Amino acid sequence: MPTTVRDRLVDAAFELFEQQGYDATTIDDIAARADTSRSTFFRHFRGKDDVVLPDHDALLARVGERLSMSAPGSRAIALREGARVPLDHYLAEGPTAMARYRLASTIPSIRDREIASVQRYVRLFAQHVHGWLEDDTDGPLRAELVASSIVIAHNHVLRRWLRGEQDEPTTRAGLDRALDRALLALRADPSAGGATIVISGPDPDVEQVLEQVRAALNAPR
Known part of the structure; x- marks a missing residue:
């Protein structure tokens, strides 16, 4: 059950989008379904696109906070936990996230804004990783690659x-x-010098070779 006016508006919007289509649904329709007013809608959202999209500003702030608390020995952990923040949000939304995915595949304005949000996450991760690798000659490149x-x-x-191909634990x-x-x-x-060599037999399995490479890179030097 939605617990806030914002939640009621989001639920009402997605119900109407599913029932009568995105273009046919007005802001007045959404406000009426949520048992509130048009002015209340605009206190929470700028328009229909905003009611569809997750609050990326809040999610980015949470990711940035987690990355800023990392220590030199726990940066990989911070990056992993930072990446889990938006995933946890989408999984918690459940059907709402799946409905948004369907809308983004057909509504260009929503799709374009979701694509733009992806770049905001890339910039955020790159900013932190670049700071960690600022003394590395290839730091800027590695930061962009990692992010x-x-x-x-x-x-x-x-x-x-989102496509229903796997369940939550598998995800x-x-x-x-x-x-x-x-x-x-x-x-x-790069300062370690030398090369890592992985030897495989004839007709190697690609996944097995990748596991060997990962183990070699993680081995103490």
């Missing part, structure tokens, strides 16, 4: 859940596995 990889990994796993485990790969550039240590 982009984290967001791509998150969105890949999230979309599978959480899938994010952990995806982040293993996304964080490889963070763990790279």
Whole structure:
């Protein structure tokens, strides 16, 4: 059950979008379904697109707060937990998040704003990683690689859940596995020198080779 006026407005909007379509639904319709007024709607949202989209400002603030509390020995953990913030939000929304995904596939204005929000997350992660690697010659490049990889990994796993291809536990485990790969550039240590060599037999299994590479990169030097 929605507990705030904002929640009632969001629930009312999605109910109406499902019943009569996005374009046919007016702000007055949403306010009436939520048993409130048009002026109350505009105290919470600027328009129909805003009632559809999650509060990315709040989510970004939570991610940034988690990243800012990281210590040198726990940066990978901070990045993982930061990536889980938006995933946890979407999973908690459940059907609302899935309905939003369907709308974004058909309403260009919603799709464009979701795409723009992705870049905000990339910039946020890159800003923090760049600060951690500021003394590294390749720091700016590695920061961009790590940030982009984290967001791509998150969105890949999230979309599978939004399409109903996997359940919540599988999605959480899938994010952990995806982040293993996304964080490889963070763990790279150019100052260590030398090369890491992985030897596989004929016709190697790609997944097995990747696991060998991950284990080699994580091994103490």
